[in-house]
Amino acid sequence: MDFDLSxxxxxxxxxxxxxxxxxxxxxxxxxxxxxPEGWSRDIWAQFADLGLLGLPFTEEQGGFGGGLVDAATxxxxxxxxxxxxxxxxxxxxxGALLRHAASAAQMEALVPGIAAGQRVxxxxxxxxxxxxxxxxIMTRAERDGDGWRITGEKSLVLHGDSAExxxxxxxxxxxHRERHxxxxxxxxxxxxxxxRRGYPTQDGLRAAEITLANVPAEALGDPAxxxxxxxxxxxxxxxxxxxxxxxxMTAMHAMTVDYLKTRKQFGRAIGENQALQHxxxxxxxxxxxxxxxxxxxxxxxxxxxPLERQRAMHAAKVQIGRSGRHIxxxxxxxxxxxxxxxxxxxxxxxxxxxxxxxxxxxxxxxLAALARLGGLIAA
Amino acid sequence: MDxxxxxxxxxxxxxxxxxxxTQIPADIREQVQxxxxxxxxxxxxxxxxxNAHGLAVPHWPAEWGGQDWxxxxxxxxxxxxxxxxxxxxxxxxxxxxxxxxxxFGSDAQKKQFLPATANLDIWWCQGFSEPGAGSDLASLRTxxxxxxxxxxxxxxxxWTTLAQYADWIFCLARTDxxxxxxxxxxxxxxxxxxxxxxxxxxxQTLDGGVExxxxxxxxxxxxxxNLVGEENRxxxxxxxxxxxxxxxxxxxxxxxxxxxxxKQLAALEHVGxxxxxxxxxxxxxxxxxxxxxxxxxxxxxxxxxxxxxRDRALPNPASSILxxxxxxxxxxxxELLMDVVGPYILPYDDHEHGSNEPPVGPEYAAEAAPxxxxxxxxxxxxxxxxxxxxxxxxxILGF
Ligand SMILES: Cc1cc2nc3c(=O)[nH]c(=O)nc-3n(C[C@H](O)[C@H](O)[C@H](O)COP(=O)(O)OP(=O)(O)OC[C@H]3O[C@@H](n4cnc5c(N)ncnc54)[C@H](O)[C@@H]3O)c2cc1C
Numbered sequence: 026m027d028f029d030l031s032x033x034x035x036x037x038x039x040x041x042x043x044x045x046x047x048x049x050x051x052x053x054x055x056x057x058x059x060x061p062e063g064w065s066r067d068i069w070a071q072f073a074d075l076g077l078l079g080l081p082f083t084e085e086q087g088g089f090g091g092g093l094v095d096a097a098t099x100x101x102x103x104x105x106x107x108x109x110x111x112x113x114x115x116x117x118x119x120g121a122l123l124r125h126a127a128s129a130a131q132m133e134a135l136v137p138g139i140a141a142g143q144r145v146x147x148x149x150x151x152x153x154x155x156x157x158x159x160x161x162i163m164t165r166a167e168r169d170g171d172g173w174r175i176t177g178e179k180s181l182v183l184h185g186d187s188a189e190x191x192x193x194x195x196x197x198x199x200x201h202r203e204r205h206x207x208x209x210x211x212x213x214x215x216x217x218x219x220x221r222r223g224y225p226t227q228d229g230l231r232a233a234e235i236t237l238a239n240v241p242a243e244a245l246g247d248p249a250x251x252x253x254x255x256x257x258x259x260x261x262x263x264x265x266x267x268x269x270x271x272x273x274m275t276a277m278h279a280m281t282v283d284y285l286k287t288r289k290q291f292g293r294a295i296g297e298n299q300a301l302q303h304x305x306x307x308x309x310x311x312x313x314x315x316x317x318x319x320x321x322x323x324x325x326x327x328x329x330x331p332l333e334r335q336r337a338m339h340a341a342k343v344q345i346g347r348s349g350r351h352i353x354x355x356x357x358x359x360x361x362x363x364x365x366x367x368x369x370x371x372x373x374x375x376x377x378x379x380x381x382x383x384x385x386x387x388x389x390x391x392l393a394a395l396a397r398l399g400g401l402i403a404a
Numbered sequence: 405m406d407x408x409x410x411x412x413x414x415x416x417x418x419x420x421x422x423x424x425x426t427q428i429p430a431d432i433r434e435q436v437q438x439x440x441x442x443x444x445x446x447x448x449x450x451x452x453x454x455n456a457h458g459l460a461v462p463h464w465p466a467e468w469g470g471q472d473w474x475x476x477x478x479x480x481x482x483x484x485x486x487x488x489x490x491x492x493x494x495x496x497x498x499x500x501x502x503x504x505x506x507x508f509g510s511d512a513q514k515k516q517f518l519p520a521t522a523n524l525d526i527w528w529c530q531g532f533s534e535p536g537a538g539s540d541l542a543s544l545r546t547x548x549x550x551x552x553x554x555x556x557x558x559x560x561x562x563w564t565t566l567a568q569y570a571d572w573i574f575c576l577a578r579t580d581x582x583x584x585x586x587x588x589x590x591x592x593x594x595x596x597x598x599x600x601x602x603x604x605x606x607x608q609t610l611d612g613g614v615e616x617x618x619x620x621x622x623x624x625x626x627x628x629x630n631l632v633g634e635e636n637r638x639x640x641x642x643x644x645x646x647x648x649x650x651x652x653x654x655x656x657x658x659x660x661x662x663x664x665x666x667k668q669l670a671a672l673e674h675v676g677x678x679x680x681x682x683x684x685x686x687x688x689x690x691x692x693x694x695x696x697x698x699x700x701x702x703x704x705x706x707x708x709x710x711x712x713x714r715d716r717a718l719p720n721p722a723s724s725i726l727x728x729x730x731x732x733x734x735x736x737x738x739e740l741l742m743d744v745v746g747p748y749i750l751p752y753d754d755h756e757h758g759s760n761e762p763p764v765g766p767e768y769a770a771e772a773a774p775x776x777x778x779x780x781x782x783x784x785x786x787x788x789x790x791x792x793x794x795x796x797x798x799x800i801l802g803f
Contacts, residue, residue, distance in 0.1 A: 225752045227773045290540035367608040
């Protein structure tokens, strides 16, 4: 057992950290968000230069052959800096889907553009009533010669407004909520029949509502049996989100400890009150629990046994959600008034943490799912 | 001991409910129910209706519009107001500066300010906190220096709620920098916001709204008549002011109204094939909050009943319990609402910046996350929950 990063991973971490320290301060981030797309193409090009955009793809595919630990390393750093570029959407989410579903020819057509920063992707999965279910899909896929036509409405598509390419889940067969019949399809965002409404999200990112009306599409893998792949990819997304959340929490905790040491009231640092020291310690305990669980998630997300894998991912998301809520609420509280303003970083971390906690299945839904699977420890 | 309300009290409750539900415009109450901010005009409209019926400032002395009610009646009035989603009379007017002027002000000040304050013809804001003086309010540095028949005020206030709407600000300023203790040498001064030298800078809160401000004073000349009470006694008046809001701070009625709404919305949202409200785990979570809320309501009634025996000028340390638990429960309701809304908490509705697009997802989703973010403030302002714990530790437990 070895919890240390390899030399290559350390190098990756250092280069990402350095770049973010140079280019991703609080004010700089504000500027990126103000750009027309809500993020910076310039920063995106830098990610490409650092090799981050091709990270999860093999060298033959035009990538760098990184694994889930590498992804977690990048995401944790992004969480600390609150990166707003579509890395999760393009590289983590769609990267995982492509790796598991796409043919060699499809990879060849897509990966070089992704790695070079010329192609942004988004994963269009959620529908109005689906909540956190992967099977509640009403969007239909109909055969059309060699290809497919998609009709339906997708919702809350992260970075769906700036993506050039969409990966869309749709039903080619089966009933609502049935496991069979679901496919994954490649759609060009500028294809006829696609209409998109982009909007900002609570945590400073972007998302879109997307209507698809008889839109030409290409199947990625089996057009009716994609669910196991969607679940596998979803678990990898969860692992990456857990890592990002640890970055967010790390930043909130560090800012809070720093603030307790510097903010003076009643003639001394507020952190001299032992009551507040203990609060910071409890946050630290929560943080370390979350960090451990995020590592567990990175380890288990590629476990060959789907049941074990899913148990682990539910557990990880529960711990991340609980730790994140605790740390976030305490961070705001211990900052006093300044914590509830947009002018100070900690509140932005709090908002991102809240959306991670409640996205991709909230804490209650993962806890219920884990309980249904009998928990982690066999009787 | 009889814990039930008397027949008269129940009749009084009916009267209050009838007034609030028939006299306050429905659109205002619905807006409050949805968790949206009310506009300045709506706040003014609601308070003027209440004032016209003698219900804006019932706790004031009778000669200035008070009702001589018992503490129980005051409690029922507040509870019905909160449960029926009526915006409370502006706290800065009704609970803060009004009672201070009524108790310590000159006759001229009472005549000039009290009727206008009750009717919200004057919108007051509170200029206490400063960047360096939050929990430690007594370390404030804004100065007021006597120059003939004026004070010249210099300094900076912050977190000033709705200063952008305000006509006047009541300030604590240092008039004797040489005083032996920092609590001495502070005065309570009323300042017209139109006076030259005042600058207001908005601060955006986490929900995206503008609710607080920084207020700068640069050689602001204030007539000495605007001093309340005696010079250098301002700290005593501030303590009176902060101790005045005793029971309303628990806002049990607000939490009740929110739980009602959560239940209504949870019947509309589905998890799988089942309405959210049918989910056993969700029902247990709701019930657990309801239990705590009932306990808090009973605690509040005990504090109310105790009022008759206490010196009204002294703050009751038990009100700290109401503040701590009341804020926690209000915050808990904002989390339950997010549970109901589910993934649709994500979109940020930028209506304040001119977006006219319909909301993404159900119309009730848009306020869920902003309210959660915004209501973190409840455990911070008005004496943070940590400061409340310090008060209980000292004043009740004797540490
Ligand atoms: C939305 C909002 C509206 C407000 N409106 C107004 C207004 O209209 N007018 C006005 O004058 N003020 C207003 N305030 C200011 C409010 O009263 C202060 O924020 C509050 O007093 C806390 O001060 P602070 O923010 O400087 O935090 P600090 O005092 O710096 O506190 C930071 C943290 O340290 C803790 N702490 C401090 N001292 C101790 C101690 N001795 N023991 C244990 N813990 C301690 C606090 O509880 C807090 O968690 C408002 C604040 C907010 C957030």
